[in-house]
Amino acid sequence: MAGRIGEALGGLLREWRRRGRQAPAAPAPSGTEVDGPPPALPGPPPAEAPPGGPVRRRIASIADMHATLQRLREDLAHDPVALGTAMAGLELEPPPVCAELRALDPFSPDYAERVFALMAELRGAKGFNPRRDERIGHSLADRDPWTGLSPWDHRSPSFLAEMFECYAAMLREIGAPPGARVLEYGPGTGQFLLFLARIGYQCHAVDVEPEYLRVIRFQARTMRLPVRLERGLFGEGFAGERFDAIVFFEAFHHARDFMGLLRHLRGRLNPGGRLILCGEPLLPDGMVDGPVPYPWGPRLDGMSIEAIQRGWTELGYQVSFLLAALRRAGWAPRLVAHPTTFRAHMIVSTVAEEPDHGI
Numbered sequence: 001m002a003g004r005i006g007e008a009l010g011g012l013l014r015e016w017r018r019r020g021r022q023a024p025a026a027p028a029p030s031g032t033e034v035d036g037p038p039p040a041l042p043g044p045p046p047a048e049a050p051p052g053g054p055v056r057r058r059i060a061s062i063a064d065m066h067a068t069l070q071r072l073r074e075d076l077a078h079d080p081v082a083l084g085t086a087m088a089g090l091e092l093e094p095p096p097v098c099a100e101l102r103a104l105d106p107f108s109p110d111y112a113e114r115v116f117a118l119m120a121e122l123r124g125a126k127g128f129n130p131r132r133d134e135r136i137g138h139s140l141a142d143r144d145p146w147t148g149l150s151p152w153d154h155r156s157p158s159f160l161a162e163m164f165e166c167y168a169a170m171l172r173e174i175g176a177p178p179g180a181r182v183l184e185y186g187p188g189t190g191q192f193l194l195f196l197a198r199i200g201y202q203c204h205a206v207d208v209e210p211e212y213l214r215v216i217r218f219q220a221r222t223m224r225l226p227v228r229l230e231r232g233l234f235g236e237g238f239a240g241e242r243f244d245a246i247v248f249f250e251a252f253h254h255a256r257d258f259m260g261l262l263r264h265l266r267g268r269l270n271p272g273g274r275l276i277l278c279g280e281p282l283l284p285d286g287m288v289d290g291p292v293p294y295p296w297g298p299r300l301d302g303m304s305i306e307a308i309q310r311g312w313t314e315l316g317y318q319v320s321f322l323l324a325a326l327r328r329a330g331w332a333p334r335l336v337a338h339p340t341t342f343r344a345h346m347i348v349s350t351v352a353e354e355p356d357h358g359i
Contacts, residue, residue, distance in 0.1 A: 090302025106295035133311030149189040180244035186251025190216035197225040206237035250279035262329035278346040281316035292316035327356035
């Protein structure tokens with residue numbers, strides 16, 4: 001699901017720029033590192049839609065979005081690909097609270113309270129328990145463990161190319177040789193984790209979903225790879241142990257208390273270790289429309305709202321905010337902009353000598 005949400009967001013970003021809501025930034029050279037808040041996150045190569053091309057359907061209200069998603073689920077239940085495409089083509093008209101959020105300090109309790117009130121409204125339910133609500137809600141027992149798990153089940157060469165570009169980008173930034181200790185939070189089906197294990201890294205993973213842990217364990221045992229797994233939430237697992245790298249790939253945006261998590265993770269790294277955030281929904285600064293029309297908050301495209309209705313937390317961030325959040329939490333972050341793949345933009349951080357308490 002995370003992969004399909006990422007595909008949808010990439011398309012949303014390109015079309016949002018085409019429609020004139022943000023001047024597009026030129027693609028950055030390969031491996032470009034940006035210290036400090038950039039003026040705008042480099043996007044993928046220009047992908048201008050032809051004149052008269054498809055325009056994403058704007059939905060006027062949250063109630064209308066819920067009704068539209070329900071109709072799509074009923075009409076396209078027989079065709080998951082068409083259903084995903086249809087949901088990705090929806091975009092919520094930003095509700096009034098979005099403008100209110102832009103006027104607030106994004107680090108304030110008032111801002112967070114309003115964000116999660118909006119999240120509850122998008123979900124259509126109150127209350128949240130990550131050990132229950134962040135589960136996938138179904139078994140993977142009927143999936144072939146080699147061809148039926150994400151990303152292989154997409155059967156899309158272009159999507160797999162994007163995923164491999166992400167793997168390569170993370171490998172370049174992992175900052176430690178094979179044999180080093182790596183912890184991945186939210187590994188999903190574990191494909192990057194198993195990739196690292198095959199190279200010789202000491203691999204550890206924590207996920208709240210037991211089905212993911214089961215399929216990772218099966219693959220690792222079949223390939224005779226020594227992968228250690230624990231069920232838990234972000235920040236939990238392998239008590240008292242430290243690592244040379246901590247990786248979140250398409251996972252960090254599920255963390256509600258991300259400031260508390262970031263502070264906690266400083267104590268989980270060995271000296272010189274790195275925190276890698278890749279595949280996160282990082283959007284340009286200053287957006288007042290589109291999927292993230294505030295410094296941070298729930299994403300407003302149809303695919304993300306459908307996931308929120310399932311119970312998942314689906315946050316997005318304007319890039320300067322997330323860099324500032326990392327600095328406040330005691331990290332020294334740098335943005336590593338990928339020249340071609342929106343999904344592969346990455347923030348790599350080391351523990352700062354002194355936290356930056358300013359914005």
